[in-house]
Amino acid sequence: MNDTDLLLRIQCSDMKAFDLLYNQYWHPLFSFANKLLRSYDDAQDIVQTVFVSIWERRDTITIQQSLESYLFQAVRFQSIKKLESLLSSPEQIDRIQEDLLPVFDGILNRLQEQDLSRQIQKEIAGLSPRTREIFLLSRQYKLSIGEIALKLSISEQTVKNQLHIALKALRHSIALVLIFYAN
Amino acid sequence: MMQLQRLKNIVSNYLSGQSSTEEKAIVEHWFREAKEASDKDTDHGQYNERKMIALRNIKAAIQMNPGKQYRLRWAMAASVISVIFAGYLFRNNLRNIMGAPAMYTVVTNQHQVREIILPDSSVVVLNVNSRLRYPEKFNSHRNVELSGEAFFDIRKNSTAAFTVKASHLDVKVLGTSFVVSDDRATETARVTVKTGRVQVVVPDARQEPLSILSASQQFTYAVRRREGKTERDVAVNTEWTSQLLVFRNTPLREVFAAMEGSLQVKIVSRNEEINKRTFTGSFLKEDDIAGILNILSLSYGLKIKQTGNLIEVN
Incomplete structure (x- = not known):
């Protein structure tokens, strides 16, 4: 049965179809939520919420892409909502500090490194x-x-001058980072 | 190291759609990296027990909130029986076909308090915004499901335990009276005993609570912390059980609609100025329709005319 049929049958309140959907997607969704929040309990909670809400809103669900991407989108949303509630509960502080x-x-x-190297590439260009x-x-x-100097048949002083120009052109901080990474 | 407050901002900005480019990138990386890690996690048998438990929880939640086919059936039946049943009782025929005993579900809205007589003549008073599900007939177990708040006055039957399954708690009794307050969204689930003894079981608790309660004891369960505690000498609030309808700043239009639902009357009020005015207060079970109309007419200077079940407001 393809996803469209499955969804159609769920919309007709077919509990067997719902079970099929659950069996098909439980593992990837649970595993995904668990990797997001690093907690089996929270991951289970999220998957439960997603499936209950699918059943309850089955009349009104319209799926733009695939059922799979809809489910993952739902887990993403529930996970970040869960993260928000974890962040505001004092008893979760330790876990957030250690795991999240x-x-x-x-x-x-990683993003900052990427940004920096992209900027440096641009300036080198x-x-x-x-x-x-x-x-x-x-x-x-x-x-x-x-x-x-040997390779380009120019004087060592010219090489030094050119390198100086290059380093001046690349902004100071970026140049420092580049030198740091390059060495 | 990133500060907690920074993460809070990232999350709340993302949820309110106000992320900066960098904040959005951080959240999307979080999603992407977790997805990549989970794609590598292919040991499908690993969490089978959890998978079964989760499905059971899902089914329980679904059954507390009956779906389309029931609503549809309800709508058709309502036009016929609304005068008799005030519209909130329906039979789950599907279950009957499948061989399990027929189940009844009673739902109250934000204004209604309802009294329900169970098959064994035990009495349940369902507070506002609550739902009770119970079978047409009890067998060796007397099991009901509750979401919201209810007062139970349970007939003694030492051979058939009575169990209230709520969202976070199970309450087991032989014969006694108590209040249970618990729904899926609650932060604190509560059981308060008026008479007799009850046993509370919390499947999710970190530690199984010491949970035989006797009269005037209250057990509260903090859902987030998964911890329960018991207090003694608690005054049991059952005042609300004598109420019939409860209103807080409710437009009269809604008050009339709720009265129609609970009192088997038809109310015609065409003056929108009157319908928009709000009412705060509650009517008790013993209040009759004439008394209630009297209160409303005195409070708002209304002219009310009753002809049998038809009431006209001017």
Whole structure:
């Protein structure tokens, strides 16, 4: 039975179809909610709420995409609502500090790194071709100033000057981070 | 490390649709990373017990809130029996076909308090916004389901235990009177004993409570913390059980509609100015229709004319 038929039968109050839906989606939904909130109990709660609400609102449910994405969307929504209520209950503080904050912290750090590297790429792209070439040889290919001078048949002083221009062009903080990561 | 307050802002902004680009990205990453991790989690048998328990909970919740086919049946029947049954009683025929005993469900709205006589002549008074489900006939167990608040005065039968299944609590008795207050959304479920002894079971509690209660004792269960506690010498509030209709700043239009539902009368009030005025107060079971009309007419200076079951308001 495909999802459209399944939904249609549920809308006709067919409890067997509802059981089929449950058996098909329990595991992925429960596992997803559990990965979000790091709690089996909360995950179970969320899946229960989602299925009860599907049954109760079966008359009015219209599904735009697939039944699967509708269910996952419902779990996403219930999970963030649950997170909101966890955040406002003092007895959950420990658990949030230990299990949930580090998750969000990690995401924030990764996003900031991504942002930074994207910004740096943009600024490198804006350098003059010559400066960019010297800069990349130095930072990406890790060539020494002497090696770059030899390779491009220019003086070491010119290489130094060009690198100086590059680092000045890339904003100070970004350059520092780049040097930090590159080394 | 991210501060708690920062996370709170991220979550509440997301829910109110006011996220900054970064906040939105954080939440979406949270979703995406969890989805990727769960896609790798393919051991389907791992949580089978939980899966069964969850389905049982879902079914219990669904049955407390009957669905389409019942509502439809109800609507058809209501036109015929509304005068007799005030419209809130219906029979679940589907269950009958399936071999289980027929179940009755009684629902009260925000104005109604209803008295129900169970098959064993026990009496239940259902407070406003509540729902009671019970079988047409009891067998060796007397089981009913409650969502909301109700006072139970249960006939003694030492061979058939009486159990109230509420959203978070099960209350088991042999014969006694008590109040149960519990629904799915509640933060605190409560059982208060007026006479006799009851046993409270909380399937979800962290610790099984010491839960034989006797007269004037009250058990409260904090749903979020999953903890129960028992108090002694509690005054049992059963005043509301003598009420019939309860109104708080209710437009008279609704008051009239509720009276029609509970008192088997038809009220005609065409003056919208009157219908919009609000009423706060309650009518008791012993109040008769004439007394109630008298109160309303004195309070609002209304002219009320009663002809049999037809009441005209001017």
